[in-house]
Amino acid sequence: MSDFIGNPLFASGGITIFEVMNELAKKHNALNLGQGAPDTDGPADIRQAAADAIRTHSNQYPPLMGIPALLEAVADHNKRFYGLDIDPKREVMVAVGATEALADVILGLVAPGDEVVLIEPLYDSYLPIVKLAGGIPKLVRVTPPHWELPREELAAAFSDKTKLLLINSPMNPCSKVFSDDELQFIADLLIKHDAYALCDEVYEHLVFDGRKHRPLMTFPGMRDRCVRIGSAGKTFSLTGWKVGYITACPKLMEPIAKAHQFLIFTVPPGLQYGVAYGLNKDDSYFSGFTAEMQAKRDFLMKGLKEVGFDVLESQGTYFITCDFRPLGFDGDDVAFCQHMIETAGVVAIPVSAFYQKGDVRHFVRFCFCKREEMMIEAIARMKKAFSRA
Ligand code: PMP
Numbered sequence: 001m002s003d004f005i006g007n008p009l010f011a012s013g014g015i016t017i018f019e020v021m022n023e024l025a026k027k028h029n030a031l032n033l034g035q036g037a038p039d040t041d042g043p044a045d046i047r048q049a050a051a052d053a054i055r056t057h058s059n060q061y062p063p064l065m066g067i068p069a070l071l072e073a074v075a076d077h078n079k080r081f082y083g084l085d086i087d088p089k090r091e092v093m094v095a096v097g098a099t100e101a102l103a104d105v106i107l108g109l110v111a112p113g114d115e116v117v118l119i120e121p122l123y124d125s126y127l128p129i130v131k132l133a134g135g136i137p138k139l140v141r142v143t144p145p146h147w148e149l150p151r152e153e154l155a156a157a158f159s160d161k162t163k164l165l166l167i168n169s170p171m172n173p174c175s176k177v178f179s180d181d182e183l184q185f186i187a188d189l190l191i192k193h194d195a196y197a198l199c200d201e202v203y204e205h206l207v208f209d210g211r212k213h214r215p216l217m218t219f220p221g222m223r224d225r226c227v228r229i230g231s232a233g234k235t236f237s238l239t240g241w242k243v244g245y246i247t248a249c250p251k252l253m254e255p256i257a258k259a260h261q262f263l264i265f266t267v268p269p270g271l272q273y274g275v276a277y278g279l280n281k282d283d284s285y286f287s288g289f290t291a292e293m294q295a296k297r298d299f300l301m302k303g304l305k306e307v308g309f310d311v312l313e314s315q316g317t318y319f320i321t322c323d324f325r326p327l328g329f330d331g332d333d334v335a336f337c338q339h340m341i342e343t344a345g346v347v348a349i350p351v352s353a354f355y356q357k358g359d360v361r362h363f364v365r366f367c368f369c370k371r372e373e374m375m376i377e378a379i380a381r382m383k384k385a386f387s388r389a
Pocket of ligand 1: 036096097098099100123168172200202230231232233234239242243244
C-alpha cells in the first residue's frame with residue numbers, strides 16, 4: 001500500500017523536476033541554468049513603487065478583482081501593445097502569479113467531463129489542474145527540432161465535448177512563437193467547435209529577432225473566446241512577486257472570478273501598485289527588456305554551440321533547447337542533466353519532463369536570463385567537462 005495519504009491526483013507527481021534539479025544544484029554547488037528565473041532583480045523604480053505603496057497605502061484586503069490602478073494599467077497595456085479595447089472594471093482580474101490565474105481559469109471554466117486540448121510540452125501545473133477540475137485532457141504534441149504544430153492531430157483532438165484549448169505562446173520550454181497561420185488555424189477550430197482558449201502569454205515581451213507577439217485574442221472572432229494571462233514575474237524580472245493578470249470578456253471572467261474568490265480572494269496590494277507602475281512604463285522599458293534578453297540569448301547560444309551542443313532555434317521565452325547527442329553522451333536527458341551537474345557543475349532541465357511519455361529523450365533546456373559572468377563560467381565549465389581532447 002502506498003504511504004501517500006493525500007489526494008491520489010497528486011500521488012504520482014512527486015516533486016517537480018525543477019525542485020529535483022535545484023536540490024542537486026545546491027548539493028553540487030552548481031551554476032543554475034535550469035530554473036526560469038533571473039539572477040538579478042527587476043527595475044529598482046518598480047520595487048520602489050511597491051515599497052512606497054506598502055508605506056503609504058492601506059495594507060488591508062484590496063478588492064477581489066485587483067486594485068483599480070492595476071486593472072487600468074492591464075487594460076492600457078492591452079490597448080498599447082495589441083490594440084485591444086478592454087473594460088478594466090469587468091474584463092481584468094489580478095491573481096497570484098500566472099499560476100493562480102491558470103488555476104482560476106481552468107477551475108472556473110472546465111466542468112467535470114469537459115474535454116481540454118493541451119499541447120505538449122506542458123508547463124507543469126496545467127495537467128494537474130485540468131484533472132482537478134474533472135476535465136478530460138486531450139494531448140497533442142509538438143516535438144524537437146522543429147516543434148511544428150501537427151494540424152491534423154490537433155483537429156482530431158477536438159470534439160463536441162471540447163470546452164477549452166490551452167495554448168502557451170511564446171512556449172516554454174521549446175521557445176516556439178506560434179505563427180499567425182497556426183493561430184488562425186486554431187481560431188478556426190475554436191469557432192467550429194464552439195470552444196474557448198486559455199492563452200498563457202507570460203512571455204509576451206520575450207519575443208526575438210523582430211517578431212511580434214500576437215495574442216490569439218486579437219484574431220477575428222477571438223475577442224470573447226480567449227482568456228489571456230500575463231505575468232509581472234516575467235515582464236519585470238520579479239518572479240518572486242507572483243503577480244499575474246487575466247484579461248477576458250465578462251461572460252468568461254465571471255466564473256473565473258468565482259474560482260479566485262474561493263482560492264485566494266485577493267493579492268497583496270503593495271505589489272499590485274508596483275506592477276501598475278511597471279505596466280505604465282514607456283515603450284522604451286519594454287523594447288529595452290526584449291533587446292537585453294535577446295543579447296543574453298545570443299550570448300548563451302554561441303557558448304552552447306562552442307561546447308558542442310546542437311542548439312535549436314529560440315524564437316522567444318527565457319530558454320534555449322539543445323540536443324546533447326553530438327557530445328557523445330550515451331543516456332537519456334535525465335541522466336545527462338545529472339551527469340552535467342556532477343561533472344561540470346551546471347544545471348539544465350531535461351525536456352522529457354514536459355511530456356507525459358514518449359520518445360523526446362535527448363534534449364535539455366537552458367535558461368539565459370542570467371548574469372553574463374555566470375554564463376561565461378558555466379560555458380567554461382561545460383567546455384572543460386565535455387572536451388574530447
Ligand atoms: N506559465 C508558464 C509557461 C511559465 O513558464 C510560468 C513560469 N515559469 C508560469 C506560467 C507561471 O508564472 P508565475 O510565476 O507568474 O506564476
